Amino acid sequence: MSSDASFTIKPIAKSVGDRTNFGSVIEGLDLDCISDGNVIALADAIWTHKVVVVKGQKDLAPLKQWDLVTRFDPDAPKVHSHGDVKTFAEKGGVLSASREVVGIPGAENVRLIGKGYQGDDHYGIKGMDIQKRLLNDFHLHKLPEKDFKAGITRFQRWHIDAPLYAREPAWFTTLRYIKRPTKPEITIRWDDGSGYSMKTEPGLTAFISNVQTYELMTPDERATADHSWVEYAPHPFMWIANCSGRPNGLGLEPEGKEKSLEELGDYDPKDIKRYPMVWVNPVTGERSFQVHGICARRLFLRSSLTEEPRVIDDVDEIRAFLKPIQERVLKPEYVILPKTEEGDILMWANYQVFHTAVDYPIEYGPRTMHQTNIGASIGPAEMGLFRVPVSAA
């Protein structure tokens, strides 16, 4: 931690029975005029606490939010991790299909994300009404409409903000809450046979820590995870554009709807990403089981550096391997939905957690958020416990 940090960090409010070990609230920072020392200290805090709520940034100019993410990673190419808005619309596949994403005029790398009417003039965006498919439409087995209208909802899709092709995932994502409804309470239902559910305010983002996933693994599972790697599909979100998710938001239903490589059109083999399964926190040294299962096309499994890897290239087999490990942490006591007020900026360590949106009925009110991040200068391939062998790919 930088010695000249001049802000306070407090643990996030936890509910009874909570077993999470991440999430903090930061006060006493003005991001409009943040010193270089505090930028470093804030980055350290995000790595350390995984998810932080930076309070009181109501008047921050959009360009300053972008400015901050470029200062977090000064060596990174100056572009959003998903590329420009046009690239995202063309190649975003399942990510861009269900939502309308626009850049803020004059700060195009800051994306307006929301729901409903965004106001007569939102930083130069005039009278925009974001109408889109319900986030819960991603699930193959749909939540009944009458349940949704009654305030029951689901996790949409657990993920990291990562293109998993060409550019590297952002170390951090920043999400400023400009407007959201705070009531009535909604109930998130797993609908996966577990019977789990949890209550929360509407309009929040949910997180699980994959450091905790790693902690819950058996010694044998960890030995495999520590030495194994994943190859992601080229243009992975186009690859799964026709696929649907499981009701708890983790993983895809086995429908065989992944596109063939021919259907994906042109891709550059050198842009295909091969990442270790375990990513090491550069500040705390913690290990995170960070596998974006829905985009994984091949697993290379081994439990030592010298062993010949076992290659799994059947997507159902890949998901069968991942599901019991990743679902272990998907329980109410390991999930946080940081209570973020208008003007707060939520920031998270994308290399350590999964997050997901949680939809709510539009009758509760509109939601307006500004999201930005930057494709990292140093990616997960350099944050593992070993170098992924090039020749085995």
Ligand SMILES: [Fe+2]
């Ligand atoms: Fe996201």
